[in-house]
Amino acid sequence: MTQVLQQLTGIRPQSSGWLHSLNEAGAAVVRNAVWPTRKTEQWKYTSLRALEQMDYLGARGQIPDDLTGMAKLCSVDNLDTYKIVFVNGSYCAALSSVESLEANVDLVTFADADTQQIVRIRESLGSVVESDQHLFAAVNNQLLDDGVFLRVGKNVQLKKPVQVVWLTSGSEIPFHIPQRFLMVLEANASASAVEHFISDGESQACFTHGVTEIRLADGARCNHYRLHLEAPGALHVGGVYAALDANSRFDSFHLALGGALKRIDVVVNHNGPGADCVLNGVYLPRENQQVDYHTCIEHRVPHCTTQETFRGIVADSAKAVFNGRIHIHPDAQKTLARLSNKNLLLSDKAEVDTKPELEIYADDVQCAHGATVAKLDANALHYFRTRGVSQREAEVMLSFGFINELIDKLAQPALVHYLRPVLTQWFARDPSLVRHLLDAQEQV
Numbered sequence: 001m002t003q004v005l006q007q008l009t010g011i012r013p014q015s016s017g018w019l020h021s022l023n024e025a026g027a028a029v030v031r032n033a034v035w036p037t038r039k040t041e042q043w044k045y046t047s048l049r050a051l052e053q054m055d056y057l058g059a060r061g062q063i064p065d066d067l068t069g070m071a072k073l074c075s076v077d078n079l080d081t082y083k084i085v086f087v088n089g090s091y092c093a094a095l096s097s098v099e100s101l102e103a104n105v106d107l108v109t110f111a112d113a114d115t116q117q118i119v120r121i122r123e124s125l126g127s128v129v130e131s132d133q134h135l136f137a138a139v140n141n142q143l144l145d146d147g148v149f150l151r152v153g154k155n156v157q158l159k160k161p162v163q164v165v166w167l168t169s170g171s172e173i174p175f176h177i178p179q180r181f182l183m184v185l186e187a188n189a190s191a192s193a194v195e196h197f198i199s200d201g202e203s204q205a206c207f208t209h210g211v212t213e214i215r216l217a218d219g220a221r222c223n224h225y226r227l228h229l230e231a232p233g234a235l236h237v238g239g240v241y242a243a244l245d246a247n248s249r250f251d252s253f254h255l256a257l258g259g260a261l262k263r264i265d266v267v268v269n270h271n272g273p274g275a276d277c278v279l280n281g282v283y284l285p286r287e288n289q290q291v292d293y294h295t296c297i298e299h300r301v302p303h304c305t306t307q308e309t310f311r312g313i314v315a316d317s318a319k320a321v322f323n324g325r326i327h328i329h330p331d332a333q334k335t336l337a338r339l340s341n342k343n344l345l346l347s348d349k350a351e352v353d354t355k356p357e358l359e360i361y362a363d364d365v366q367c368a369h370g371a372t373v374a375k376l377d378a379n380a381l382h383y384f385r386t387r388g389v390s391q392r393e394a395e396v397m398l399s400f401g402f403i404n405e406l407i408d409k410l411a412q413p414a415l416v417h418y419l420r421p422v423l424t425q426w427f428a429r430d431p432s433l434v435r436h437l438l439d440a441q442e443q444v
Contacts, residue, residue: 002035004048007057008139018118019110019144022126026141033135045321045353046292050235050260054174056207057143061088061168061175071095073198074165079414081163081194082107084148088168088206089177091146095165104153107162110180111146121149124184128213129241134265136237140178140211147180152189154217161192161223161412166210168234170202179210179238183222185248190221192412199231210238216248218272223411228256228264229422232289239265244304246272253410254281254310255419257426258289258318266295270304270332281310282403284426285318292321299332306337311403314343314350325357326367333362339369344376344402346395396427 008030036043064087074085074095084107085095091109098107106117113121131138148164166179185191195212208230216222230236236259242250256262262285268277283291297306312320326337343352356369376398384394400423407423410416 002052004052004057005030005033005035007055008142011057011143018122022141022144025126026131026138026144029132029138030135030142033138036135042294042323045319046261046263046290048261051207051237054205056174056176056235059173059175061090061171061177061206063087063090063092064169067092067094070167070200073167073200074196076163076194076414076418078417079161079163079412081161083163083165084109085165085167086177086179088171088175089179102156102158104156105158106149106151108149109146110149113149117149120151120184121182124213124215125182126213128215128243128269129211129239129267134239136209137211137239140180140209143176143178143209144180145178147182150181150183150191150193152185152191154186155188157189158191161194163194163196165196165198166208167198167200168204168206168208168230169200171205174205174207177206177208179208181212183212183214185216185220185222187217188219189217192223193225194415195224195226197228197230197236199229199234204231204233207235208238210236212238212240214240214242214250216242216244216250218246218248220245220248222250224250224252225410225412225415226252226254227419228254228262230257230259232257232259232287234259235261237261237263239267242268244268244270244272244275244277247274248272249276251278251411252280253406254293256281256283256291256293258283258285258287258291260289262290263292263294266293267298268296268306269298270300270306273301273303275304277306277308279306279308280406280409282406283310283312283320283322284423285320286315286426288317290319290321294323296325296327297337299326299328299335299337301331302333302335304332304335306339308339309406310341311406312341312343312352313346313399313402314352315346317347317349319350320352322352322354322371323357324355324369325359326369328358328360328362328365328367330361333364335362335365335367337365337367341371342402343371343373344399345373346376346399399427400424
């Protein structure tokens with residue numbers, strides 16, 4: 001047993017209230033768990049060594065006395081949202097704004113939930129994620145003491161997106177953050193949610209273990225965005241788990257900058273006929289960073305569709321891992337599912353391990369999957385050079401074009417405008433190298 005598991009077995013449940021039973025259930029799974037190693041298939045290419053180097057579980061983070069500048073970090077220009085902000089894992093009312101909610105909508109932290117809301121949370125919390133199959137989901141259950149609950153009632157169309165911000169700041173003492181977001185959309189409801197992970201400019205010593213659960217009832221519609229923009233020193237192991245009932249639609253976009261340890265699981269369950277999932281993602285590790293995405297789409301019933309596209313750009317000595325699995329169960333006839341993973345290596349030392357999988361047990365389906373790993377096209381670079389564009393600037397433009405298709409598809413234009421400067425800074429710290437991209441931003 002590793003030091004981390006030994007420490008977890010000695011931690012008492014974090015809540016003495018209604019979350020206590022969930023804490024106990026998580027602790028029971030952890031006590032019987034085997035720590036992932038390189039011999040564990042799901043962790044074959046991702047080491048947990050960074051987590052074992054510090055005592056992240058010994059303390060919880062604190063909200064700094066000075067919040068100057070943090071409001072700007074939590075904001076997206078021209079995006080009006082209902083906003084809940086956690087700073088270093090603790091709810092920060094000063095930076096949050098949840099006024100004027102529509103009728104028949106709940107948006108509340110677990111700690112502030114009233115009796116009726118607690119009943120609703122308990123009905124759904126832990127019902128989507130299989131914590132016995134996902135060790136860090138069980139860790140989250142064990143250490144959970146707060147979270148965010150969003151419920152949109154039957155036939156309600158939420159007018160503004162919900163933005164849940166997890167902001168981390170510098171700390172001399174390592175700490176952990178039990179991130180939890182539960183979203184329940186009732187029949188024919190619709191909502192957009194932005195999960196925003198961001199850091200200030202200080203040196204980070206935090207570990208986020210997160211779980212997001214999304215339940216879509218018949219005919220519900222959800223646009224979901226998950227942005228991992230934490231500082232490289234912030235560790236994150238988390239997952240998004242969604243359950244789709246009949247004729248519901250789940251449109252989810254993921255973006256992740258790299259870090260010492262960043263592992264995200266995405267599991268989508270098609271539980272009702274006619275359910276539709278669009279899952280897109282971009283990952284961008286550089287220097288010595290790593291990003292690991294593991295996705296699993298479970299087609300359990302007939303007449304469901306999945307369109308999954310992930311693209312990665314790996315620079316310097318960084319490493320990316322992508323494992324995408326689509327599982328077609330025997331009863332899932334008339335399934336339409338496609339998976340594409342394309343990767344661009346910007347360095348001879350960059351590495352990507354990609355494994356797209358189709359597991360099919362039905363005979364009347366249309367499925368396809370594929371993966372590519374390549375370098376920048378020499379002919380395209382030559383084309384730019386013959387037109388007066390420098391080698392480095394041409395490389396930046398071609399790299400950005402590789403992922404820009406997915407960025408431009410976002411249903412929230414404000415997020416496109418927000419992400420473009422973030423990405424251009426990733427591609428080149430010299431502003432002259434991204435002038436064409438920034439000019440295009442201004443013209444939109």
